[in-house]
Amino acid sequence: MKQLHTIAQCKQWIEAAKASGQTIGFVPTMGYLHEGHLALVNAAKQENDLVIMSIFVNPTQFGPGEDYEVYPRDENRDLALAKKVGVDVVFTPTVDEMYPKETTIQIVPGAQKNVLCGKSRPTHFDGVLQVILKLFNIVTPTTAYFGMKDAQQLAIIETFMEAFNFSTTIRRVPTIREEDGLAKSSRNVHLTEIERLEAPAIYKALQSGQALFRKTKNTAQTIETVRQQIETHTSGKIDYVELLAYPQLTPIDAHTTEVIIATAVHFAHTRLIDNIILQIEDEEHVSNDDE
Amino acid sequence: MKQLHTIAQCKQWIEAAKASGQTIGFVPTMGYLHEGHLALVNAAKQENDLVIMSIFVNPTQFGPGEDYEVYPRDENRDLALAKKVGVDVVFTPTVDEMYPKETTIQIVPGAQKNVLCGKSRPTHFDGVLQVILKLFNIVTPTTAYFGMKDAQQLAIIETFMEAFNFSTTIRRVPTIREEDGLAKSSRNVHLTEIERLEAPAIYKALQSGQALFRKTKNTAQTIETVRQQIETHTSGKIDYVELLAYPQLTPIDAHTTEVIIATAVHFAHTRLIDNIILQIEDEEHVSNDDE
Numbered sequence: 001m002k003q004l005h006t007i008a009q010c011k012q013w014i015e016a017a018k019a020s021g022q023t024i025g026f027v028p029t030m031g032y033l034h035e036g037h038l039a040l041v042n043a044a045k046q047e048n049d050l051v052i053m054s055i056f057v058n059p060t061q062f063g064p065g066e067d068y069e070v071y072p073r074d075e076n077r078d079l080a081l082a083k084k085v086g087v088d089v090v091f092t093p094t095v096d097e098m099y100p101k102e103t104t105i106q107i108v109p110g111a112q113k114n115v116l117c118g119k120s121r122p123t124h125f126d127g128v129l130q131v132i133l134k135l136f137n138i139v140t141p142t143t144a145y146f147g148m149k150d151a152q153q154l155a156i157i158e159t160f161m162e163a164f165n166f167s168t169t170i171r172r173v174p175t176i177r178e179e180d181g182l183a184k185s186s187r188n189v190h191l192t193e194i195e196r197l198e199a200p201a202i203y204k205a206l207q208s209g210q211a212l213f214r215k216t217k218n219t220a221q222t223i224e225t226v227r228q229q230i231e232t233h234t235s236g237k238i239d240y241v242e243l244l245a246y247p248q249l250t251p252i253d254a255h256t257t258e259v260i261i262a263t264a265v266h267f268a269h270t271r272l273i274d275n276i277i278l279q280i281e282d283e284e285h286v287s288n289d290d291e
Numbered sequence: 292m293k294q295l296h297t298i299a300q301c302k303q304w305i306e307a308a309k310a311s312g313q314t315i316g317f318v319p320t321m322g323y324l325h326e327g328h329l330a331l332v333n334a335a336k337q338e339n340d341l342v343i344m345s346i347f348v349n350p351t352q353f354g355p356g357e358d359y360e361v362y363p364r365d366e367n368r369d370l371a372l373a374k375k376v377g378v379d380v381v382f383t384p385t386v387d388e389m390y391p392k393e394t395t396i397q398i399v400p401g402a403q404k405n406v407l408c409g410k411s412r413p414t415h416f417d418g419v420l421q422v423i424l425k426l427f428n429i430v431t432p433t434t435a436y437f438g439m440k441d442a443q444q445l446a447i448i449e450t451f452m453e454a455f456n457f458s459t460t461i462r463r464v465p466t467i468r469e470e471d472g473l474a475k476s477s478r479n480v481h482l483t484e485i486e487r488l489e490a491p492a493i494y495k496a497l498q499s500g501q502a503l504f505r506k507t508k509n510t511a512q513t514i515e516t517v518r519q520q521i522e523t524h525t526s527g528k529i530d531y532v533e534l535l536a537y538p539q540l541t542p543i544d545a546h547t548t549e550v551i552i553a554t555a556v557h558f559a560h561t562r563l564i565d566n567i568i569l570q571i572e573d574e575e576h577v578s579n580d581d582e
Contacts, residue, residue, distance in 0.1 A: 007456055103454045104402055105420070110395030137456040163394045165298055165428040
């Protein structure tokens with residue numbers, strides 16, 4: 001496995017790979033890899049000649065007072081894991097390499113950033129799109145892989161790609177979970193022992209919400225049920241529970257075909273997010289009834 | 292010469308050209324071609340295997356009440372001219388092809404848009420960067436060619452390219468002028484006969500300003516001189532006369548190496564812009580003095 005530190009090295013390697021007709025699968029990460037990231041690599045390996053992973057804790061997507069400084073980092077462990085799962089190239093730029101000067105031009109998502117995590121993290125997705133455009137211009141991936149746990153990020157990136165005619169294909173990769181259902185996250189290491197025991201209740205609450213919504217199609221009732229279960233079974237403080245059309249992130253309506261039920265919960269030292277995305281199959285049910 | 296109407300056709304043609312190792316020179320235009328555009332094509336032909344020109348009057352860079360509807364258009368004439376100067380492909384998408392739905396994500400220049408034309412056209416450069424990112428994702432040019440008459444556009448595009456790690460090289464192509472000095476512009480057709488006779492005074496005023504600034508380095512005095520000359524010799528109403536560091540578009544300081552003197556003037560039915568960009572060669576003079 002090759003490790004590249006500079007943008008110039010990375011562009012050169014990509015250019016050579018493309019000149020020989022090879023497809024490039026890209027897995028952008030902030031490091032501290034877990035099985036969720038490795039699932040992205042596995043998906044990338046199945047569809048591409050070469051897999052490049054970036055490891056870069058992007059400062060511009062952290063707001064003031066957020067956890068940029070304490071975000072977990074362990075490069076040696078990450079490199080060993082990346083090598084083990086068959087990554088061909090890791091790109092590990094420094095902050096100075098990525099941001100040599102203050103950037104004056106901003107990429108600003110519209111209404112999609114005013115819901116879910118965007119409400120409490122108002123500049124987060126500006127920073128995400130900034131680093132995504134930079135990384136995509138450097139790597140020019142054939143296909144890029146994103147986890148469905150960061151569902152709002154994925155929705156905004158899908159919208160960005162479509163609206164601006166990028167040639168890169170975006171693949172959604174399902175959330176990887178612990179045996180007890182807790183979504184894998186680099187931030188899980190910041191949970192206390194007791195919080196770790198409570199945290200699986202988040203996914204259980206979302207599952208209850210999913211079952212209820214399938215039955216009732218009642219948004220308010222679904223949200224209330226999820227909220228109550230999280231409040232009952234954890235000591236965390238709920239940031240939000242929302243139910244929206246996906247990937248538009250607007251209130252659901254008669255045309256909605258895909259729905260996200262999502263939540264964020266603050267624990268003592270970290271904030272966890274999780275979601276379930278489900279298809280609305282009304283028409284299918286109707287046609288079944290007709291048979 | 293090949294004419295392509297859809298984004299898919301264009302991407303396909305570019306992919307084939309790149310697969311055979313050919314370099315792509317790109318000349319984005321809003322049509323109604325004049326010698327300024329043809330100079331861009333000539334520069335592109337000298338440096339690339341293939342030249343693609345886009346002709347697209349981009350609605351998102353026109354503000355409410357601006358001249359989108361009356362912007363001059365003549366596709367047949369444009370196609371004939373493009374063919375004559377050796378363009379290989381013209382890309383002529385419709386508005387629906389480029390903007391099939393409302394775009395929620397905006398690319399917003401920073402302080403660079405609060406001066407010169409940006410002051411009276413507050414969303415113009417958002418629209419320019421929007422269409423540039425779309426076109427660059429479609430064409431993925433090796434090198435792209437922009438006229439120096441649209442100096443603020445060029446400055447913002449240069450900044451965008453650098454800040455977001457685009458691999459495309461941007462070439463500045465000098466303004467082409469009529470024999471009497473008037474900068475060639477598609478909008479010149481909207482001048483009355485009398486205004487057409489007055490209009491060369493704009494460039495003469497900028498030249499006087501350049502000479503004065505070289506001698507005095509006095510910004511305020513230079514601006515005042517240009518302003519007075521335009522007011523004296525034309526019936527136009529000055530929108531602005533400004534002198535700024537280029538391409539930063541900030542007030543000049545001890546580190547400034549390149550300066551723009553720029554103006555916009557409203558005539559009865561159209562608004563003309565022009566500028567002179569000059570190098571500050573202080574250090575050179577100092578070292579000459581030392582010899």
